[in-house]
Amino acid sequence: xxxMFPLLAISLIVYAVLALTGxxxxxxxxxxxxxxxxxxxxxxxxxxxxxxxxxxxxxxxVELLRATKTGSDSIMNHALSVVVFVVALLLFxxxxxxxxxxxFLFMSMTFxxxxxxxxxxxxxxxxxxxxxxxxx
Numbered sequence: 704x705x706x707m708f709p710l711l712a713i714s715l716i717v718y719a720v721l722a723l724t725g726x727x728x729x730x731x732x733x734x735x736x737x738x739x740x741x742x743x744x745x746x747x748x749x750x751x752x753x754x755x756x757x758x759x760x761x762x763x764x765v766e767l768l769r770a771t772k773t774g775s776d777s778i779m780n781h782a783l784s785v786v787v788f789v790v791a792l793l794l795f796x797x798x799x800x801x802x803x804x805x806x807f808l809f810m811s812m813t814f815x816x817x818x819x820x821x822x823x824x825x826x827x828x829x830x831x832x833x834x835x836x837x838x839x
Contacts, residue, residue, distance in 0.1 A: 706769070706776040706780060707779040707780050707783060708783070709766065709780055709783045709787050709816065710762040710765055711762055711766060711784070711787055711812060711813050711816055712783070712787050714755070714759040714762060714809060715787055715790065715809075715813070717755070718801075718806065718809065723798075723800065727751070729800070732803070732805045733750055733752060734750060734751050735749070735750055735751075736749045736751050736753070737749050752805040756809065759809050759812055760812065763812045763815065763816055766819075766820070767816070767819055767820075767823075770820040770824065771823055771827065773824065773827055777820075777824060780820065781820040781821055781824060784820055787813050787816075787817075788810070788813040788814050788816070788817050791806075791809065791810040791813045792810060794806070795810050
C-alpha cells in the first residue's frame with residue numbers, strides 16, 4: 704500500500720489543513736520562518752511558503768525515483784497522482800486561500816509528478832518489450 708500512495712498528497716493535506724482551518728493565520732505562507740544574513744550584506748528571508756515548497760520538492764524527487772519501478776502498484780500510484788493533481792487544480796480554481804503563487808507552484812509539481820510517472824512507465828514498458836523481442 705505504501706508504494707501506491709502518492710507522497711504529494713501529504714503536502715496537499717498539510718496545505719489544505721493550514722489554509723482551511725486558518726490556525727496558522729490566513730497568509731501562513733508569508734510568515735517569515737528564518738532570516739539569514741548573507742556574505743553580500745543582504746538578508747535572506749525564508750517564509751513558511753518557501754519551506755512548504757522545499758519539502759514538496761523533496762517529496763516530488765522521491766516520487767520521480769519511484770516512477771522508475773514497474774508493476775501494478777506503480778500504475779495505481781500514477782492513477783492516484785492524477786487524482787491529487789485534479790484535486791489541487793480544483794482547489795486552486797474554486798476555493799479561497801488556494802489561489803496564490805505558492806499553491807500554483809505546488810499544483811505544477813503534482814502535474815509534473817503524474818506526467819513524469821506515465822512517461823517513465825511508458826518508456827520502460829517499451830524498452831522491456833524491445834528487450835523481450837516483442838516490440839518494434
